[in-house]
Every structure is written in structure tokens, then in C-alpha cells.
Amino acid sequence: MNKKSTQSTMLFPYVLWLALFVFAPLLLLIYQSLLNIDGQFTIENIVTYFTSATYITMTIQSFIFAGFITAVTLLVSYPAAYVLTRTEHKELWRMLLILPTWINILLKAYAFIGILSQSGPVNEFLETIGIGHQQILFTNFSFILVATYIELPFMMMPIMNAINEIDPSLIKASHDLGANEWETLRNIIIPLSMNGVRSGIQAVFIPSLSLFMLTRLIGGNRVITLGTAIEQHFLVTQNWGMGSTIGIVLVVLMFIVMKLTNNTPTRKRGGR
Amino acid sequence: MTEKMKWSKLYLFFVFILLYTPIFYLILFSFNEGGTMNHFTGFTLEHYSTVLQDSRLIQIVVQTLLLALLSSLISSIIGTLGAIGIYYVKNVRTQEVLLNANNILLVSPDVIIGSSFLLLFTIVGFQLGFVSVLLAHIAFSIPIVVLMVLPSLEEINPSMLKAAEDLGANGFQILWHVILPNILPGILSGFFMAFTYSLDDFAVTFFVTGNGFTTLAVEIYSRARRGVSLEINALSALLFIASLLLVLGYYYLSIYSRRMKKVKRGVAE
Numbered sequence: 001m002n003k004k005s006t007q008s009t010m011l012f013p014y015v016l017w018l019a020l021f022v023f024a025p026l027l028l029l030i031y032q033s034l035l036n037i038d039g040q041f042t043i044e045n046i047v048t049y050f051t052s053a054t055y056i057t058m059t060i061q062s063f064i065f066a067g068f069i070t071a072v073t074l075l076v077s078y079p080a081a082y083v084l085t086r087t088e089h090k091e092l093w094r095m096l097l098i099l100p101t102w103i104n105i106l107l108k109a110y111a112f113i114g115i116l117s118q119s120g121p122v123n124e125f126l127e128t129i130g131i132g133h134q135q136i137l138f139t140n141f142s143f144i145l146v147a148t149y150i151e152l153p154f155m156m157m158p159i160m161n162a163i164n165e166i167d168p169s170l171i172k173a174s175h176d177l178g179a180n181e182w183e184t185l186r187n188i189i190i191p192l193s194m195n196g197v198r199s200g201i202q203a204v205f206i207p208s209l210s211l212f213m214l215t216r217l218i219g220g221n222r223v224i225t226l227g228t229a230i231e232q233h234f235l236v237t238q239n240w241g242m243g244s245t246i247g248i249v250l251v252v253l254m255f256i257v258m259k260l261t262n263n264t265p266t267r268k269r270g271g272r
Numbered sequence: 273m274t275e276k277m278k279w280s281k282l283y284l285f286f287v288f289i290l291l292y293t294p295i296f297y298l299i300l301f302s303f304n305e306g307g308t309m310n311h312f313t314g315f316t317l318e319h320y321s322t323v324l325q326d327s328r329l330i331q332i333v334v335q336t337l338l339l340a341l342l343s344s345l346i347s348s349i350i351g352t353l354g355a356i357g358i359y360y361v362k363n364v365r366t367q368e369v370l371l372n373a374n375n376i377l378l379v380s381p382d383v384i385i386g387s388s389f390l391l392l393f394t395i396v397g398f399q400l401g402f403v404s405v406l407l408a409h410i411a412f413s414i415p416i417v418v419l420m421v422l423p424s425l426e427e428i429n430p431s432m433l434k435a436a437e438d439l440g441a442n443g444f445q446i447l448w449h450v451i452l453p454n455i456l457p458g459i460l461s462g463f464f465m466a467f468t469y470s471l472d473d474f475a476v477t478f479f480v481t482g483n484g485f486t487t488l489a490v491e492i493y494s495r496a497r498r499g500v501s502l503e504i505n506a507l508s509a510l511l512f513i514a515s516l517l518l519v520l521g522y523y524y525l526s527i528y529s530r531r532m533k534k535v536k537r538g539v540a541e
Contacts, residue, residue, distance in 0.1 A: 006443030007360045014354025014414070021411035022376050025388030032391055080287040083280040093284075095523055100291050102515040106474055106492045107508045111294035114301065114309030114500060121297075121310075152291065202379070210381035213474060217496055227383040227475075234387050234479065244391070247384055258379060 026251070033244035045245040055229075059249065062225040065140075066208035069147045073155040073204050074197065076148070081159040081196075082189070094160070101153045109217045112146045113137065116218075138220025146218045147211055154207075155200040162196025163189060198261040206254050226250045299512060302505035309500045319506035326503065329491070336471065336488040339402070343409035344466035350410070351417025351466075352459050356451060358418070359425045374415045385412055386479030393480060400482025408480045409470045416469060417462035424458030425451070457529035464522050 036042050049055045084093050100108070116122055116136040123133050136142050166189060174184040210227030226246055233243030297309075305314035323329060358374075361367045377385060389408050398404055428451065436446045452459075474489035481490060488511075495504055 006447065007357055010353040010360075010447075011357030013350045014357055014418075017350060017354070017411065017414055018370075018373050021389070021392075021407075021414075022373060025385075025392045026376075028391040028395060029384070029388045076287065079280070080284055083284045087281070087284070091523075093288075095519060096288060097291075099515065099519050100295060102468055102472070102519060103295055103508070103512060104472055104474070104489050104492065106489050106496065107298065107504070107511070108294055110492065110496045110500075110504060110508075111298040113496065115294060115297055117310060117500075119308075119310045124310075149290070149294070152287075206379060206381055210383040210475075212383060213478075213493060217493075227381060230383045230387055231479075234390060240391070243387060247387055250381060250384055254379065254381065254384075 029244045029247050029251070032240055033248050035241045037239050037241060045241045048242070049245050049249065055246070058224050058229060059226060062209055062227075063253075065144065065147075065223065065225060066205050069144055069151060069208045070155075070201055070205045072144070072148045073151050074200065077152060077155040077159055077200065078197070081156045082163060082185070084156075084160055085163045090164075094157075097153050097156060097160075105150055106213060106217075108150055109146055109214055112142070112149075112218060116142050116145075137218065138222060140219070140223055143214060143219040143223045147208055147214055150211075150214070151204040151208065154203045158199035158203065159193060159196040162193040162199075166192045202258060202261045205257055209250060209253065226253075295508075295512060298505050299509040302502060302509045304502060304505075307502060309502070309505070319502045320510075322503050323506045323510070329503070329507070332486055332488055332491050335402075335485070339406060339409060339487060340467050340470035343406055343413055343470045344463050347410045347413035347466045348417050348459060348463040351414045351462055352421050352455070354414065355418045355421035355425060356447070356455075359422065374418050376415075377412050378415045378419070382473070382475030383479075386476040389476065390479045400480055400484075402485045404480045404482065405477055405485060405487070408476050409473065412473070412476060413466035413469050416465045417459075420462035420465060421455055421458040424455040428454050457525075457532070460525060460529070461522075464518075464525075468518075 033045055034041055034043065036044050084090070084097075087093060114120055118133065118135075118137075122136060126132060126134055170188055170192070171184055174188050179187065209225055210230070211225060212227040212231040215221065215223045215225055215228045226249065230243050230246050230250070233239045233246065301309045301312065302319055303315050303317070304312050305316040305318070306312070354374075358367060358370050361370065385408075389404075389411070392398075393400060393404050432450055432454075433446060436450045441449065472489070473487075474493060477487050478490055478493070481487070492504060492507075495501060
């Protein structure tokens, strides 16, 4: 067996996977978006999508929700990640951060059904401090809260890694040159950890567009994201053409977000 | 300075408490005598015994584990071979294309993967069930394995491969005796990641599962939609302990492999 043939034998299953499970499904999605509910070839779905106020509002809403979730996770995560990299037991904290991500997302959502319910602890607390009962579950607020909770570790981890990778001598140099803690943070650490922030945004924003199970369990069907719409069309109303059309929109948005955050995992390899 | 440190530590604690509150809330109420997730009326293990007697639920847990094991095993094999193949590709352009293609499924939202796989299975006429879910899980786990294996491939000293070749090893021997032992830590972490991806997945499975086959995540979803049942709490407590053990296992594995690396470097120097 020569080297060339070994190489192609090894690549064969991988390339087969690429063809069958990466490219074929995407092409099928495009193809299906060109079929109407009776299976006829048409651009009707795309026209409907772009002329219907409902779909456009839904898309914009979904975008705003995802943006909001991303912004909140970033605001909470950055300081936490920064502090985390300066503690003594870094590895332990990292494990503690990873552990909740291993708990199934549905169990976490389910926990919030209890916490936020009518007679749950949050409402109990509101009652004691005199605000009284509030409908928290099945609102926009509860959706954003739970989504933020779930996405938090995915924002924190890349930021933490990025801060960790900063050459400590740069920070030393900054201190030696008379910069205080805050100036070092602003001029050295934040700019040098932007890569991590970008990966974090990418890791949170895109999934936030498609969290359909949360909109069902926590948002009480009031919040409709792109993901909810796709699931609805595929599994409930069986209008696969329209579902695929929204899917294509989501894929396009995904590529735009990736271009904007301009940071694919491969980049890290080349950079070093 | 110390004052500032104190506040920042406090913030960190606060974030971690937030992170763990819902999980411990779930576990706490798994011992609740009353049937709700709101008022703790008394301690009981009743819900645990219900879980253990629920043969349907046990069967689903076993199915889910089997699925995770099979899919991570198969995706580790395909992913590792793929990573080695990509590593060997001489043309930088081709390599870049392959790597970018590898990332597509990693960044795609679950609903897109789920719905497009559903399209694929339906158009080919594939029966939805265990095998379709297995194929889907293998498919979305392969890229993460590739991503975990590639760095350890790049750490191999190329002169070692040259030496093996000069000493007359053929392609398979080089793969088996030189490359694989060196990238084993990468393969193991790939396997682990694939395993957790599979255990954790809900959305993709939900799309391609059909009627006959259920995983734990799908089962929890349908039960949670029906309302609170403390059986789920008991189950989640058990799952939490299992994940804790898995994380600890992974932690020691990574420490071990790092130590091995150090030992090896010590020898080389």
C-alpha cells in the first residue's frame, strides 16, 4: 500500500460524510424551498416570505431577541471571565463552568418552570417584598432570562480562553510603564481578547435564533423565533417548503453573522 | 486593590451561584413529599423509587446511552481518519476547503441540521427510528472529533514519520505504530465531546426520531409539556451525579495526558 492510496482510503468515509450529511442536506433545503405545499416548482415561498408582514416581523423580532440575549450574556460574562482568569484555582473554576453545560438543556428549562411559576420562589419573594404576584412564566422576559442562563457558559468559555492566551509579559509591561489596573484592562486585555468575544457572540447569537424548545416550554408559544417557525412548519403544519425557506433565511443570517464576527475555529490554528 | 479583588471574587461567586441554582433547585425538589416544585413539605425518596420502577423510562435511558456510545465510537473512527487525511493533504487550498466544510455543521443551528436531515431521510425513503437518529448523531459529531484530533496531529514531530518511512514502514504501519499512539489523547477528547454532544442533543433528535424511538431529552420535553412531575426531578438528580462523574473522569484524563506529554518531552530533551 503506498502513501497516496492510504491517504485516499482514510479520507473516503470522511468525504462521503461531507457529501451525504453536509452538502446534500443543504442542497435539499434549497430545493425544498422551491416547492409549494403541493410539491410544484415555484418561487412562491420566497415571495410569500418577503411580502408577508408576519414573517418579516417574526424575523426582526427573533433577531432582536437573539441580540438582546447575546448582549446580556456578554455583559455578565466578560467581567466574570476576567476575574476567573486571575483566580488561583483556574482549572477547578473551568470545570465548574463546564459542568452545567453537561446537564441537558431541557432539564434546565424544566427547572425554570418551577422557579418562575405562579407560586414559585420568585413570586413568593415578590410577595414578601410587597410587589405581589406577577405572571413571569410564558413572557418575553422569562424567555430571555432562561436563554441567557443557558448560553452563559458558551460566552464565558471562549472569552476566558482568549484572556488566558494573552502573553503575561504584555500585562507586566503595561504595569511597568505605569498603567493602572483599569488602563491595562482597557488598552491591553480587552483589545487582545476580542477574538474570544467574537467567538462567544457567534456561539450564542446563532443558537439564540433557533431555540424552539425554550419558546415552547418557557415562552408559552408567545415568543416565535426563526427556529420555532421552522419547527412549526416541518413538524406541525407540514408545510416543508415554507419551513425550508425560513431555514435558508436562517442559514444566510448565519453566514452573515460569521462574516461579521469573522472568526472560524480554523483561524486559531493559522494564527499560531 | 485587595478591596477590589474582594468585590470581583464576590461577583464571580454570584455568577456561579446563579449558574447552579436551577440545578440544585431541581435536585432539592426531587426529595419533596408534596407533588409540586414549589412548596417543600417533607423529605421522601418515593420519586426515586418511581424512577427505578418505571421500566419505560429505564429503557429510554439505556437507549440514550447506547445511542451516545455507538455514535461517538463511529464518529471517532471516521473523524480521526478524516483528520489524518486532512493532515496529509499537501495542497493548502484543498486543506482549507475541507476545514471550512468541516465547520459547517458545527456552526449550523440545530433546527437547520434537524430539518435538513429530515428532508434527506424522507427523500431517500429511509425509515425514521433508531438508525436515522444514530446516523444523525454520527453526522453532527464527526466535525468535533476532527477539530479535537487535528491539534495533536500537528504536534507530531515530522521527522518521526520520516524515520519510520526510512526504516521501511508502510502506510498502515506508520498509521498504526506512529500516528495513532501519538494522537490518542486527541481522539479520546474527541470521543468524549461526541459522547456529550449525543447525550445533550434534543433538537436534531426531535426532528428525525419518528414515532418508534425516543431519547431521554425528547421524553423529558414531552413530559415537561404536560406539566411538572417530580419523577423528572429525581431523574435529573441521578443524571447530575452521572455528569459529575463524567466531568471528573474527563478532568483526570486531561491532567493525565498532559503529564504524559511532559514525561515524553523530558525524555526527548
